[in-house]
Amino acid sequence: QVQLVESGGGLVQAGGSLRLSCAASGSIFSFDPMGWYRQAPGKQRELVATITSGDRTNYADSVKGRFTISRDNAKNTVYLQMNSLKPEDTAVYFCHTVEVVPGSARGSRYEYDYWGQGTQVTVSS
Numbered sequence: 001q002v003q004l005v006e007s008g009g010g011l012v013q014a015g016g017s018l019r020l021s022c023a024a025s026g027s028i029f030s031f032d033p034m035g036w037y038r039q040a041p042g043k044q045r046e047l048v049a050t051i052t053s054g055d056r057t058n059y060a061d062s063v064k065g066r067f068t069i070s071r072d073n074a075k076n077t078v079y080l081q082m083n084s085l086k087p088e089d090t091a092v093y094f095c096h097t098v099e100v101v102p103g104s105a106r107g108s109r110y111e112y113d114y115w116g117q118g119t120q121v122t123v124s125s
Contacts, residue, residue: 002026002114004095008080009119016123017083022095022116024076031097034071034078038091038121045094049080063089085123092118 008020024031035050035058049059049069057069068081078095095116103109 002097002099002112004097004114004116006093006095006116006119009093009121011122011124012085014085014087014123014125016085017081018085018121019082020080020093020095020119020121022078022097024078024095024097024114027099029102030100031076032100034076034095034097036069036078036080036093037096038089038093039118040088040091043091048093050096051078082121085121087123087125089121090123091121093121094118 003026004022004024006022008018010018012018030053032053033050036048037045038048039045047060048063049057049067051057051069051071053073066084071078097114099112099114101110
């Protein structure tokens with residue numbers, strides 16, 4: 001059973017920094033990509049950043065230049081370094097990954113989505 005365990009959320013003043021971590025376990029297959037989404041009260045869940053096993057990254061425009069995503073493939077862990085935090089970054093942050101399972105047919109594969117339980121990030125003004 002795949003599990004995603006998140007840590008690192010909390011309360012910080014505007015302009016401050018936080019680092020989120022998410023460790024994936026329970027599979028012998030690869031997790032690709034890994035990433036972070038967030039959901040603020042009354043809003044839809046939105047992409048924050050993703051990273052592939054080849055370190056290709058994708059960021060939401062709202063966090064570019066302030067957030068950095070990275071991963072340790074050996075530990076199946078993804079990190080989100082958040083700097084210059086703003087009150088509008090306040091949300092529950094969810095770790096997400098896709099487990100990639102090779103299929104029996106050549107070149108085929110199955111993909112399964114997993115989400116973490118979420119960690120609260122609150123930025124005070």
